[in-house]
Amino acid sequence: MELAPGLRRIGNDIIAVHLIVTDEGMTLIDTGLPGHYADLTRELAALGRPLSDIKGIVLTHGDSDHTGFAERLRSELGIPVYVGSGDAARAMGEKPPSPPKDRRRIGPVIGFFAYSIRKGGVKMPPVKEVVAVNDGDVLPLPGAPEIIGMPGHSPGSVAIHVPAVRAVFVGDELTTRSVLTGETGPQPAPFTDDQAGSSASLEKLAGLDVDFVIPGHGPAWTQGAPALIAAYREAEAARR
Template sequence: MTAQLLRIGDDIVAIHAIVTDEGVTLIDAGLPGDLGILRAALASAGHGLDDIRGVILTHGDSDHVGVAEVLRSQHGVPIHVLDDDAHNATGVEKKTAPAGAWRLGPALQFLWAALRRGGLRTRYPREVRAIADGDVIDLPGRPEIIAIPGHTGGSAAIRVPAVDALFLGDAITTRHVLTGATGAQLAPFSEDVALTRKSLEKLRELPETRIFPGHGPEFRGTVAALLDELDSRG
């Protein structure tokens, strides 16, 4: 099986697609206005929305579920999320967490990106499929699920060895959306920052060298290197 990784969107909010001969797996679903850029990116790889076999959410925050319900309701695409975050992903119980430090410029840039890409029109998935820690999902790329609670109770790392990639959602960021600070750091809006850091330790020995946060550019290096950089910030 050949596999290709597509990064769709930008460093503020991105969707990732694992493209194979069997079809496409999406990691997170961006913002509600991202259907056009998703369609164009898949077309450039010779695929369409009907080739998407499933969406896996790293967690259920509104800036990660954007086009999920459209794909589910109009194209029959199943939406997968850890059971502990199903309430968040479906909007039944919305997360509240402190933002922490912020600077006007970066915060406005994040807000503008969200508004421009439909961030006020969130459509939460009406149905999701529960997945569990340790599952290897029968989707293109054979993604493996690793529970990393902290940012939310049901946050997941998604490991896809076929493209040497690990997706961490909002456990970490490499560009803080509220301060603009760059480099590996714990992300804002986390329910339990200390638990996030503890959960990340489960990933230290993984061999993947392409690490993707929910916000910010790709980190090139192993999880061990990322954690060392994270801890060096104090």
């Protein structure tokens, strides 16, 4: 699905993958679950572009519902996989800490896990080789993605700012639709290692001039970063 010229969305509001499309090649932001590989190939067929046009994968963090088919592209096509240095081990298979006891509603939880199973989430191959990135790096990939360190959801979580499409990808540093409760709007994301750190990291988005703030779960936000942060703070305060 096209969000804007050069910006494609694969998947849905439960789990999403994004593609930066330029004449020189493409950059993939996150890789969802293994079953999203088929969705990617269908999207590329519609664009008339081969898999080899993907020049790199940039992960917002190393959780398994974001690394899904990264190893397949890396091993079969030699496509490099970039991830925040603090999450390199997680992307390569290290188990994250036990998740916090987030609020849950039975319907959304069943929907999330049923979708995950349908998309191959039972067996999640780790990435065997990654390229570690850090705050301030500009990657040599289509769209020239800029890395913004955003520790909190995980130690190596990053936001990926792509000025070419006026978008910033924030992974699970926040969500606009909780997979555990179904609640919509900007809010703290579930399964977060350090919620206080995640909340503080959000301020790094404040000065960005973007049309899209895009989480890994939930719809893209199109009302600007300051309004997103304000809405997030309201949701955060309501939980106290």
